[in-house]
Amino acid sequence: MFVVTIPVPSQALDGIKFATNVVVPIPSTKAILSYFSIWQWSAIFLTLVFVWKILSARVLSPLAKIPGPFWETIFPYQMYKALSQGRFHEYLLCQQNKYGNIVYFANNRVLINDPNEARMILGKRNFIKSKDYYVKYLGAPNMFTNRDPKTNDIRRRQVGPAFTVSHIAEMEETIHRASSLAMKNKIEKLMDKTEQETGQRQCRINYVEDFYYLTFDVVGELAFGHNFGMLEKNDYTTLQWIHSLSFVVAIEATIPITKKLPFLMNKQIGETKKLVEFTRKIVEDRIRENKEKGKPERKDILQTFIDSVDKETGTKMTIPEIVSENIALIFAGTDTASNTMSWTLFLLMVYPAVYKKVVEEVRTAFPNPKSNIKYSEARSKLPYLEAVIYESMRYLPAVATGLARRVPKGGVELQGHKIPEGADVYVFIHGLHRNPKYWDQPDKFIPERFLGEGAAERKRNIFVFSTGYRICPGRNLAWVEIFLTMSRLLRDYDFELPKESYFGPDVIDPETGEPKIMPGFLGLTLGPKYTKRDGWIVVKPANLSRLSISTDNIGGCLGGGGGGGGGLRRNYSYPSSSSDISPSSTRKNSVEDSNSMFGQEDTEIPSSASSTASTIL
Structure with missing residues (x-):
């Protein structure tokens, strides 16, 4: 004393x-x-922390005046729960619908869903990427993880030539072989087998998995000079490494403290390092072959990365930088395209009038089943297919969460609120695409909104590939993959959901009056959740007589006005409401019941959704 x-x-x-x-x-x-006892002191400490959390988040923070869930900005339990369940996009959309176009949804984090403000934020260089983007296991920053604007400018000049329209056109034949032709070959082999066994020329494929394998093989050909054989041989080794990288990136982005606790993800980090070493060996082998043979045999993306020189600084990419960019390409380049195709084909199955129209367009424009379909021709001759793809990207975007940017010095005003320097602003893509101020009947699947008057502006309001100087460099490649694959499949084959499917045009969601959508899981991207259950489809040879699809029972498939306030007219007549539709007695129309049937036995998630949480891209 x-x-x-x-x-x-x-x-x-x-x-x-x-x-x-x-x-x-x-x-x-x-x-x-x-x-006091240790327990009493612990209680005092936790009480002080709790009080400080409330004061800092709801009293002292300049963001406190912005609408948002009170307790979630202090202890985001519901947000983390949604992340773990792959429903982060649904959680944010719920907050948006409740609080408006700007939401203070977590500590120091603000959500916006106005396209004009989104373009302003994404278009300015001083809005740097959030710390969520940092990944330390790839050896060097890449286009997605790099936060420094100057370094990003150099890298864009280095990788840009690989993704120009002209260069991708040079690689189109390779893309065709690894995508639409490979898919056709697989389907034909399966049909041959089924015909021998049953006498019927048809087959069943898991299109969700096959689309992922297909895009994986395409990127492998272009970025690695190596076809992984995923679609044909189902070689999952490299895919498992990608799964692990997805897990690490997603967890570290959403739960930052895990960056300081790497032992929690020893297995995933170990497999990520295997992916890095695998990629490094491919890059080093290509460089060695170039030296031995004097000139490169392949002019693919990998070779472009090796040869590219930044004209302003005269620098080339180092081997670690090339490795990191290649991993980023296969990491991001597969998910966006494959999930877009999966959602598009599913939506065509539950909206038969749209399916009928797009098939008629494709088969009219390219009537010869033996002819190849080139991307430039498909893009110019298939406006309705393009509209369907755009609407699929709007309705169920593969990149559904947010593009996170750090507010620069001086702050910024958004929706009448002053956002301080250092806060993170999330450009919420799913919310942008469902904002009723800019989209008429946003919860309806209406491809016609991307045709006619106002279509160009509505296309600008699709943010799947971001916008501004950080726009996705691989968007041209994704469009080529999607168009080549979808146009060829829709011309050469008829598709229908299996009879035991839990979904279809007659399975109506009582909340929306629209066909039920199969459950999705948001990991790094949004993909179908129950791939083993919901990913199957029946494929038959194309038969024009099968296009006479009745639209008498499709309910609210295309009901209502056009998109974006344009009030588009339709050339169809549809039931005025879904109340006249009775779900088929042969089809199960309760997804909730079906989920309980499968319980934990069929919770497999596609590779795009392999993480247990979402990241902000």
């Missing part, structure tokens, strides 16, 4: 004399600590 001597006046209080000095005991630190 310490003592302190305090001088006191000798006279006070009506002449009563006191000692001139008073000894005041001061308890020692040990005595103070021993006064």
